[in-house]
Amino acid sequence: MSPGRRILDFELASTPEERAFQRRLSDFLDRELTEEVRRQHPLDLGLGPEGREFMRRLGAAGFLGIGWPEQYGGVGGSIAMEIILSQEFARREAYLPNSVARLMAGPVILRHGSERMKCEFLPRIAAGEVEFGLGYTEPPAGSDLAAMQMRAVRDGEYYIINGQKVFNTQSHFADYHWLAARTDVDAPRHRAISLFVVDQRAPGITINPIHTLGGERTNAVFYDDVKVHESRLVGEPNRGFYYMIEAIEHERLMLSQNIRLRNFLDRLTNYMRTALRDGAPLAKHPAARQRLARMEAELEAALCFEAHALFLLREGKTIESEGTVVKLVGSELRQRFAYDALDILGAFGRLEEGSKWAPLMGEAARMSRATVIETIGGGTSEVLRNVVAYRGLRLPRDP
Template identity: 30%
Template sequence: MDFSRVELREDDEKFLAGVREFLDTHVTDDVRRRDRETGDNFDEGVHLAMGAAGWLTAELSSEADGGLNRLRRRLWDLEKRRSHVPWVTWGTTIIVSKSVRQHGSPELRQEVLPGLERGEIRLCLGYTEPEGGSDVAMCKTRAVRDGDQWVINGSKMFTTGAHNCQYVFLITNTDPEAPKHKSLTMFLVPLDSPGIEIQGIRTVDGDRTNIVYYSDVRVDDKYRLGDVNGGWAVLMAPLNEEHGVVGESADGLQDVSVMTHQGVMMATAVDRVTAIAAREGPDGRRLLDDTSVAYRLGRSIARVEAALSAPHMFGRVAIAQAMRDISPDLMDILGPASALPIDTEGAADNGGAEYIYRWAPLCGIYGGTLEVFRNMIAQHVLGLGRANYSLPAKPKAKVS
């Protein structure tokens, strides 16, 4: 790993200055406050401004098609993180847009893709079901063909951003008698279709997600992506991207892990606690003068650095687990005032450690639980075989 400082050319320095000016203009304290209050992880004003300025087109396009080159794409990503751009809905939109380009009919591509670049159309993920857990192939939401249309019934949990999106990338079961990976069909369903009901759910960290009900929802066949019962092939690439199972770029100009955003937030909280611990109190002493504080803080910093350096699925597990492990220590070091949330008078670190503590459980289930990813690493990287969750065999009765 190369930790040397990157020296930018003059034109790239100007590009960076322009990025910072744009983000500082549009991602204001008001935007960040509103995002904390709603938990949306999305701001339509910022998103439309990005579309009007061409940033969304630049992100969706390859360098050969007029998009950002590798260095400028990395600078753009880092500056968005620095500014705390509400980003989740755009992240799901990018993931789904690739499937629309690859598997959508010409009619569907024409309907959807131009609006993505303007920021007027956003896409969310309709995977998890209330009784399905992390196995998205255990899909019970039914799609039944009726002439040139499909009738969809079922429900989906954790459809984050649905209330701010125009379409959902929906996994359905179109053949209940077939094996689970051969019974799935993917659709891009317009969320303004009759029969769709979106209900908000607030998570413990303050974010909003949704449960979405589908009651006799009719969609034209043009909204189908890929073959009937061939949805698993359509779903694999978006799932791999969400899981972080992607190849490493030779130039290294990318996030090491798909959870790097969460890892950087954790590192920021640790830096803030470290600065407080190094500050002299009225008696001239510092928290760091207590050897137990110095030890626990040093251990936390080491865990964060190791987690941020871990690639792919390893980084996903390392970052989420580190957040769970160190956030209680950070709060304990700061004392009772660390339990006060952001923008609360008297909060020890303006709520940084408290937020990480509440966020940690969620980071361990995004896109699948930590246990799922540990099993994937065990099976696909270490070659340890599939996990066996069957009940232990009962001992045979003794014959007298």
């Protein structure tokens, strides 16, 4: 290669610092990430005492607040390290705690919050001491977030908040609610929403569980005259919707979990090497062989494109819709994987964890249930396709 030319490199960690960071993280996780903590997310979605303790140790070891200024508890480091962090957890099929605070609340507070708010929350997020829950979705506002009805009415130094949120997945264990509410009834709907940090245990908040097909608990959250001090308003009033979406491509990329499938696919392959189907080796079953091979090919391609998009992110390049395309590709890929795995495993694939006959500890069955939401939550595949159509492909908007 001539000087100045570079060969494409698909490794996430490429500089010596990044490789050192990855090694340090990997050592930490080998030591601290117990099976119990790893599985808290898929099993119950709550952070129990072990999960809380793990999060604090993650913070103490300097893996939270990457790239934030030191005066707010940040630990330095690059966006590449933030990417390595989330990908390393995904590779281990583990739940990286507090994504709402790390990826949404923290960065928005950093960009728009008051000095007081930064000092109050950022160091505690970076220390792994507080968990935030997301408070966007409402019964009338799913994909159409700007249709939200929750009202925050100014009353002296306070806002009085009333209304209902739904599918707020972390609320039963989170310390704070990252809440969007309407602060103006006359302005156009996108310019009438504000963001608040609300103590999740404040008087007037009721949290009712909703149990899902995937086994995760989520919540309906009711606000009844909840009093929130004006210092908990994030940035300017009525700018909340813009704060919510300004970094959405970035968030979608950081939340990409395609590498989770690597481990799953390896376990499925290992299972197939020894399992029998109708008395014959499953590894010789023509349709099963083809399904497995296609899964390998599709995962590789999705990871290649994802790596390119992550490169754009880490280099600060313009990202028009790559994050959304990665989300679309990944969510639909995981659903296909679940069905492919079920088809390969046949009747046994339907067995849930706990059955002594369940292959892969019932993971295929669980995955088929849990991936239903992936093409719905965080923007339905249909809405996301609309977004890519006009932002990425510059097609005219649907009037």
